[in-house]
Amino acid sequence: MQRLTIVGAGHVGRVLGRLFHQRGVFAVQDVLARSPASAARGVAFIGAGTATDGYGALRPADCYLLAVTDDQIGAACAALAAAVPLQGALVFHCSGALASDALHAARDQGALVASAHPIRSFADPEGVAAAFDGTFAGIEGDAAALAVLTPALRAIGARPVPIDASAKTVYHAAAVFASNYLVTVLDAALRAYQAAGIPEAVARELARPLAQESLSNVFRLGAAPALSGPIARGDMATVARQQAAVDAWDASTGALYQALVAPTVALAARKQGAAAN
Numbered sequence: 001m002q003r004l005t006i007v008g009a010g011h012v013g014r015v016l017g018r019l020f021h022q023r024g025v026f027a028v029q030d031v032l033a034r035s036p037a038s039a040a041r042g043v044a045f046i047g048a049g050t051a052t053d054g055y056g057a058l059r060p061a062d063c064y065l066l067a068v069t070d071d072q073i074g075a076a077c078a079a080l081a082a083a084v085p086l087q088g089a090l091v092f093h094c095s096g097a098l099a100s101d102a103l104h105a106a107r108d109q110g111a112l113v114a115s116a117h118p119i120r121s122f123a124d125p126e127g128v129a130a131a132f133d134g135t136f137a138g139i140e141g142d143a144a145a146l147a148v149l150t151p152a153l154r155a156i157g158a159r160p161v162p163i164d165a166s167a168k169t170v171y172h173a174a175a176v177f178a179s180n181y182l183v184t185v186l187d188a189a190l191r192a193y194q195a196a197g198i199p200e201a202v203a204r205e206l207a208r209p210l211a212q213e214s215l216s217n218v219f220r221l222g223a224a225p226a227l228s229g230p231i232a233r234g235d236m237a238t239v240a241r242q243q244a245a246v247d248a249w250d251a252s253t254g255a256l257y258q259a260l261v262a263p264t265v266a267l268a269a270r271k272q273g274a275a276a277n
Helices: 011-022 036-046 070-083 100-108 125-130 143-155 165-195 200-221 236-249 251-276
Strands: 003-007 027-032 050-052 063-066 090-093 112-118 136-141 159-162
Touching (some): 011 027, 011 063, 011 125, 027 036, 036 050, 070 100, 090 100, 136 143, 136 165, 143 159, 165 200
Parallel strands (some): 027 050, 063 090, 090 112
């Protein structure tokens, strides 16, 4: 069994370490964290490995997981490359925003590099570890690295999805659109209902069926066929009246409304084009 060293004992490192250990994918060797106490807690969660208090104490391994924050990946990789021989080893990180070329210090030392980004929240490590099966993971990197990492991820229940490394930041932005900005748009809807005199709790109940049905239609039919409303009908007079009303009510929300008009017009054109075909 290949030996795995984990640098970073936060939620992601702990969950992947436990799964790799429990499923017999890797033999977890050393666990390095910002403090000996954090490393020890990581080892306890994983159920295997040796807590390590510095890069100089790391033993050579076959694979290295850098489960540190995005802004620490470069520095952690450089420190790792200076501490242990990496020729032929696999080094990978779990960032959704950075590509595997952030690991250039390891590649320069002869390592194979890759990234694997599990697409889910790790706020509850115990819960994620218990229900990880089916989790999608965006992967990219050296072909030889992916030849090892892809079956390893599948063995812990992940569903690896190859992505274009040059579009890694756009890939990560997709999650922001699908999650964070969706919440922002729904907040605008709730505040608009409240501006019309509807209590906040009732506003949530009014918005719920619209939002849930729209989401269901997008994932069942696709975005263009799911589009409805005045722009989809070509009723730009209504759009103009709404724009003026929202601008008068709240300028920042009016700017958000305006920013969404052109993309929605383009989406409506795609819907009409598909229907014509």
